[in-house]
Amino acid sequence: MKLSGLLASAFIGLTTVAIAGQPTTAHASTAKITTIKTYQVKPTYLARYPKTAYMWNTHYTKAIHNLKNYPHTTLYATKKVTIKSKKHTAAYYYVQSANKKVAGYVWSGYLIAGHYVSGGYYSYPSRGILLSSLRYQSKADDSLIEQADVPGTKDKTALSAFATPPTTKQMIKVLNFYLKNPKNTDLPAFVCSSKTANARIALVNVWPTNNKADVLRIPMFQVMPKQSEMSYFGNRTNFWAMQDLVALGAKPEETYPMKATSGSTTTGIGIRTVRYNFPDETANALSNSGGNLQAVYGDGYGKKHDLSLVALDGWLRYVNTSDLPD
Incomplete structure (x- = not known):
C-alpha cells in the first residue's frame, strides 16, 4: 500500500509538471479523449489558482482561455474525461460558464468544487466553507479538519438548532458589515482585527460529548488579517452571535x-x-x-x-x- 501510494504521488507530480508546462497548441492525432462520466446535474467549479491555467477546445488541439482571467466565473461541468497524449494522461472536466461563452476542457487539478457569489464572495460547500471573501488557499485552510473552540458544557439537542447553515442573504449581510467596519472600536476586541481583514462563514466540528460520533457542524464567523504572519482563518465567534451583533449595528447600549x-x-x-x-x-x-x-x-x-x-x-x-x- 505504501509503495502504491508513492508511485501514485510520483505519477501525479510528473503529470502536474507536464500539464503545467503544456503548450497552447497540440495535434489531435496525439490525443485520445475517453469519457469517464457525464453529469445530468452539473457540478460547479472555480479556478483553483490565480495563475495561468489553460482551457482547451473540444478536440484538445488549442488552448482557448486562461482561467486566471475568470476568477469570478462559475464553471459547470458536463462530463469528466481522460485525455491521453504522448506526454501525459490525466483527468479533465469539460466545463462551461452559465452563458456558455467560456467552454472547454480543463485539467481537474486546476479546478476546485465551488461557486462564485455576486458581491465578491466564494463558496466551497463540500469543504465546509459557506461564504468567503477570499479564494480557497490550500488544504491547510480546510474547515473540514478544524474543530471549533466552544468551551463550557454543551447540550447536543439544544445546540443542534445552531447547526443549521445560514442563508446566503444572512451571510452576505454579516460579511458586508464586518468588511466595511474591520476597525470599528465598538466591535468586541476578539471579533475585531487591527488590519483590514478577510472574513468567511465556515462549518467547523463541535463535539457536545466525548463521543465524536455526536459531532455537530456549527457555522462560525472567521477572520484572517491581511498582510499578517497569521496566514490562516481563525474562529472569532459562532455565526448566530455575530448576526445578533450586526442586527444591532454593533452599537452598544x-x-x-x-x-x-x-x-x-x-x-x-x-x-x-x-x-x-x-x-x-x-x-x-x-x-x-x-x-x-x-x-x-x-x-x-x-x-x-x-x-x-x-x-x-x-x-x-x-x-x-x-x-x-x-
Missing part, C-alpha cells in the same frame, strides 16, 4: 471603561455570571468566573428573553440581564 493596573493586567467593571456562547442558555454554559464587562449591545435573548449580548473580556458572550451592574 452602554459601555464600561477599561483601565490598566500594575503590570500587563487590565481591569474594568467586573461581572460574575454564567456566560453563554449561543443565545440559548440550554445549549451551552460556561463557568461563572469573573470577567471584565466592556459593552452591552442588547437584551431579550434566550427562550426566557432574559439574556443580554455583551463584550466580556473582549469576547462576544450572552449573560443574564439580571446580573448586569445597575
Whole structure:
C-alpha cells in the first residue's frame, strides 16, 4: 500500500509538471479523449489558482482561455474525461460558464468544487466553507479538519438548532458589515482585527460529548488579517452571535471603561455570571468566573428573553440581564 501510494504521488507530480508546462497548441492525432462520466446535474467549479491555467477546445488541439482571467466565473461541468497524449494522461472536466461563452476542457487539478457569489464572495460547500471573501488557499485552510473552540458544557439537542447553515442573504449581510467596519472600536476586541481583514462563514466540528460520533457542524464567523504572519482563518465567534451583533449595528447600549493596573493586567467593571456562547442558555454554559464587562449591545435573548449580548473580556458572550451592574 505504501509503495502504491508513492508511485501514485510520483505519477501525479510528473503529470502536474507536464500539464503545467503544456503548450497552447497540440495535434489531435496525439490525443485520445475517453469519457469517464457525464453529469445530468452539473457540478460547479472555480479556478483553483490565480495563475495561468489553460482551457482547451473540444478536440484538445488549442488552448482557448486562461482561467486566471475568470476568477469570478462559475464553471459547470458536463462530463469528466481522460485525455491521453504522448506526454501525459490525466483527468479533465469539460466545463462551461452559465452563458456558455467560456467552454472547454480543463485539467481537474486546476479546478476546485465551488461557486462564485455576486458581491465578491466564494463558496466551497463540500469543504465546509459557506461564504468567503477570499479564494480557497490550500488544504491547510480546510474547515473540514478544524474543530471549533466552544468551551463550557454543551447540550447536543439544544445546540443542534445552531447547526443549521445560514442563508446566503444572512451571510452576505454579516460579511458586508464586518468588511466595511474591520476597525470599528465598538466591535468586541476578539471579533475585531487591527488590519483590514478577510472574513468567511465556515462549518467547523463541535463535539457536545466525548463521543465524536455526536459531532455537530456549527457555522462560525472567521477572520484572517491581511498582510499578517497569521496566514490562516481563525474562529472569532459562532455565526448566530455575530448576526445578533450586526442586527444591532454593533452599537452598544452602554459601555464600561477599561483601565490598566500594575503590570500587563487590565481591569474594568467586573461581572460574575454564567456566560453563554449561543443565545440559548440550554445549549451551552460556561463557568461563572469573573470577567471584565466592556459593552452591552442588547437584551431579550434566550427562550426566557432574559439574556443580554455583551463584550466580556473582549469576547462576544450572552449573560443574564439580571446580573448586569445597575
